Amino acid sequence: MSSLRCTIAKHPIIFLVDTSTTLNQLKQIHNQLLINGIINDPHLFGQFVASIALNNPINLTYSNRLLDHCHNPTLFTFNSMIRAHCKSSTPHRSFEFYKRIITSTHRLSPDNYTFNFLVRTCAQILSLEAGMLVHCSVLKHGFDSDPHVQSGLIFMYAAMGCLDSCHKVFDQIPVPDLVCQTAIVSACAKWGEVVLARKLFDEMPVRDLIAWSAMIAGYAQCGLSRKALDLFNLMQIEGVKVNEVSMVSVLSACTHLGALNQGRWAHAYIEKNRLKMTVTLGTALIDMYAKCGDMNKAMEVFRCMGEKNVYTWTSVINGLAMNGAGEKCLELFSMMKQAGVRPNEVTFISVIRGCSVVGLVEEGREHFDSMRRVYGIEPQLEHYGCLVDLYGRAGRLDEALNAIDDMPMKPHAGAWGALLNACTIYKNTEMGELASRKLVELEAKNHGAYVLLSNIYADSKEWDKVTDVRQVMKAKGVKKLPGCSAIEVDGEVHEFFVEDKSHPRYNEIEFMLGEISRRLRSAGYVANTKPVLFDIEEEEKEDALCKHSEKIAIAFGLISLKQNQPIRIVKNLRVCWDCHDVTMMISKIFDREITVRDRNRFHHFKDGHCSCKGYW
């Protein structure tokens, strides 16, 4: 037990109060104080109350009650109470103590500490109204020149997404210190002004570890993972020491890029430099391995971790679901509950997905129902979307539709999209038309709605309707989102977009694409290819084969990786039917293991088959 020593000025009694101090122990200490007469010393008693509040948020109620017996609590006492409540489950109660300061009969007046804590309470409860009132009081009392309060205000407005206010506060600081500079960099990166963030970062006269971490995290959060890793390299070149917090953002960037080798390097770095394996860092590692396709390693890290929180469990459960290991996913969920970790709304999304990928409909439904019944979590749009998917993938289309009808809120595009996807798999034209109509009503330019509908028509050879859909798409200007696939070769991530010819080795890639095409055709596979997008001409189909980003990436993998090295692709969209078919064939003809992570899940291709068994 790490005890926090709270010494009372020159008094022999030392309080040992921390998060594990029980109520009974507190009462014993309280009695000790009574015996020693400290209770009559208002200043010391105020400190006692404060020390409980600060070190034992669980017993906040106790210090609240004690405070009522405090005859003349000091500003220190009140400040401590505000600070303690700020991070508790009842942050709004901070304001009660502010009120007691300003209405105090002992002529107390708030100081810079008071406002610093109050500002953080506002950030905590995300109340812009409260934040602006506190800001006014800060100005009124003249604490806007205090650097702690300044950074606090930037932090608060950043938490609420008021970037303009962040800038206003920052611009009025004559000489912002390192902390304020970092706060504004972080705020800009968090809310889309990442270029400005970088500019401010570059202009900083001194940059410490936290400043670097803030900028790296900013890139990672914007999805600019490549830039995050580049900056991390620069940071190392400049000789700035890395710690466990900065490593989390680095791992997060690796995760999004699917850069397994860089992630492995980061893991080795962590162990070699003995960075503290915090829960957060461990969770980031698990997520990295899981989303880069190495689920075994993810499980290994998971088993080695001592403390596991809801993030940790959810990461591993989600990883198993994404990799199609539904049963294992449910096993871990049950272990999580046994370990006494309470699942939250995110956990349930992964659990129901896990059921969905292996067709465990009844289990999935039970978990969905248990959300509200057992855990008091109201299912949100996402959960209903998962439920529709659960029924839909299993071919139980009527129940999927019922799930949509049962939604207490307006069904979102995700719900209809899940239904439409199911209609495509099970070739239900009628319901598919309904789903795509609803989808288009919600999102007029939803590319998927048109593509899937036309797939249904193409499957049932209704070419006229296929043409109609095509014309509507053209008329509405519906454009396909640009697909992007990434592949890591020798620790470097290469990105390919649709029809991307910009790679320095494109000549070889093009040659390989031709080779793929020839070998698929000679093996008689092309004839089996489902109608791509529309009833396009044979030549166009051939052309389409070379267009999609994952095919270019796979071709690059074939020319740049050794035969025994698996080809691992990360795609920003979902894999299309055609690419899925073609990749299965490539895995057989070229005798390669290919793993594709699309935005939904993993596909492990081997010997002409895919781990998803067409169930996606």
Add this chain to the structure above:
DNA sequence: CTAGGGTTAG
């Protein structure tokens, strides 16, 4: 006697 900036799961 109390404070500030960077981190994880959908």
